[in-house]
Amino acid sequence: MxxxxxxxxxxxxxxxxxxxxxxxxxxxxxxxxxxxxxxxxxxxxxxxxxxxxxxxxxxxxxxxxxxxxxxxxxxxxxxxxxxxxxxxxLPKILTADPGTAGSTTLLLQVSLPCLLFSSSPTAPSLLTLRGGTNATQAPQIDYTQHVFLPFMKRHFGVDVALKIQRRGYFPKGGGAVFCTVPPVTEALPPVTLMERGPVQVIRGEARVGGLPYILAERMKNAARARLLAGGIPPTAIRVDAVRETQEQAFGSGGGILLYAETSNGCIIGGSSVSTKGKAPEEVGEEAADELLRNLLHDGCVDEHLQDQIIIFMALAKGCSAVKTGPLTDHTRTAIKIAEQMTGATFHLEENLSGSVIISCDGIGYTPSM
The missing domain is CATH 3.65.10.20 (RNA 3'-terminal phosphate cyclase domain)
Structure with missing residues (x-):
């Protein structure tokens, strides 16, 4: 189309x-x-x-x-x-800066689809996004880097390079992320993802900037303890603690991302951000609990990736089908907007186990000359 x-x-x-x-x-x-x-x-x-x-x-x-x-x-x-x-x-060379700790990942969400398609081969677009990199109410930049972008490359052939130039923590922001977006000239392929496969390893980083290293260590240890209590074998847990230098981060803050890699190439995430008054142990436990909850339903994507891929399923050519956990309001919203704007048709199969199969007849979008 x-x-x-x-x-x-x-x-x-x-x-x-x-x-x-x-x-x-x-x-x-x-x-x-x-x-x-x-x-x-x-x-x-x-x-x-x-x-x-x-x-x-x-x-x-x-x-x-x-x-x-x-x-x-x-x-x-x-x-x-x-x-x-x-x-x-295309191509574009652009910078966006809300002047606050507003999320760089949400700026990428609105701009990435716009930069993806070209009617003829062209150079990549270059995007500098300023603001918060690790904030509440938005995916952390680590999630985008280790969960969302690998999914886009593996299943849609979209290979976005992302470099974190400086982290920016709430409430000051001040972070900077550089993205290289090479456009595609054909419609995105459909994705079929129905079998997650067993978890092979859980990776992750607990990190702080402008704060003592011990806080990252406490986050990591609490997350590891919660994963072990949830039945994850110790040999499968590979989580590091990191403290950023003054050059690597603006302001002070922290967060943790955990992500499970499965035998079928699925990546399931769980994360949490440090906020004032929240103990590092609570932050680590929150991330582990989120990951364990998303593993419980045997879905192939987690609750945050679930809504982010809807727009691309609608634009892809042919029928896509993805198994996930219970639908979120964000996903229901994304489906409604995609159907209204593109004419793509979504079907939902909600199972008693809590899993949901999202299927979509995509429009096979390609840009006009």
């Missing part, structure tokens, strides 16, 4: 389901790709306070820069936006 210019505004209710920033990111990315102008009232109406934060403003402006869009209402606190895309011409 080739994209065509559509002039009628597509109206999307910003309060649907999770009613947060993910709805905005997916809608804007698909608007840019498909040349479909959108209007979104009730922006983040399920959040307190509602409306755009600096991070959402930066993300929408980044997508607008990629596709030469005209926008209305894209300012702090706005509860209604209009996004009218122009033509995407």
């Amino acid at each position: 080739t994209s065509t210019i559509a002039h009628a505004l597509v109206h999307i209710d910003g309060s649907f389901c999770e009613g947060g920033g993910q709805l905005l990111r997916n809608a804007v990315a698909l608007s840019a790709l498909l040349s479909k102008p959108i209007s979104i009232p009730n922006v983040r109406s399920n959040r307190k306070p509602p409306g755009l934060r600096k991070q959402h403003e930066a993300g929408i402006n980044l997508a607008a820069a990629i596709c030469a869009a005209e926008t209305e209402g894209v300012h702090f606190g706005s509860t209604s936006i209009t996004f009218k895309p122009g033509k995407i011409e």
Whole structure:
């Protein structure tokens, strides 16, 4: 299917389901790709306070820069936006900076689909993302690096190079991430992922910046103890503790990512971020508990990857099917937006065991000349 210019505004209710920033990111990315102008009232109406934060403003402006869009209402606190895309011409060299600890990974979420497709071979796009790298309410940059991007490369052939130039912790931000995005000229292939296979190893890093090394060690030890209690053999656990230098991190903070690798090449993650007043042991245990919970349902992707791959399943050519755990509101939102914007059809098979099979008849998107 080739994209065509559509002039009628597509109206999307910003309060649907999770009613947060993910709805905005997916809608804007698909608007840019498909040349479909959108209007979104009730922006983040399920959040307190509602409306755009600096991070959402930066993300929408980044997508607008990629596709030469005209926008209305894209300012702090706005509860209604209009996004009218122009033509995407690659490659791009862009920088996005919300000026806060807003998440770099969420900036990548809105921009990556826009930079992925080219009607002819071209140089990679270069993207510098500033802000927070390890923050709450968003995937940590380590998750993007070790779970999301490997999935994209293995199953969709999308090979994004990501370099963490400097970490930025909440509340100061100040981090910088550099991404190289080579475009594809053909439709993405469908993905079929139904059998996870046994866990072979659990890797991970507990890290701190601007704080004593012992705090990372305590996070690591608590996570390891919880994994052992959950039935993971000690020989399968390979978790390190890391303290960053002043050059490697801005501000002080920490976090932990654990990820299980299975015999069938699945990667299942669990993570947690240090916050003021939370003991390092609690942070480590939270990450381990999240990982164990995601392993319990025998799904091939975890609860966070589940919603991030929906947009790519919709754009892929042919029928995709992925087994996962219980659906999250983020995933239900992503499916709704993908169906409304692309015309792809999703089917859900929810099993008594708690697992869900998400299948999708994708549109086989390729860009117009």
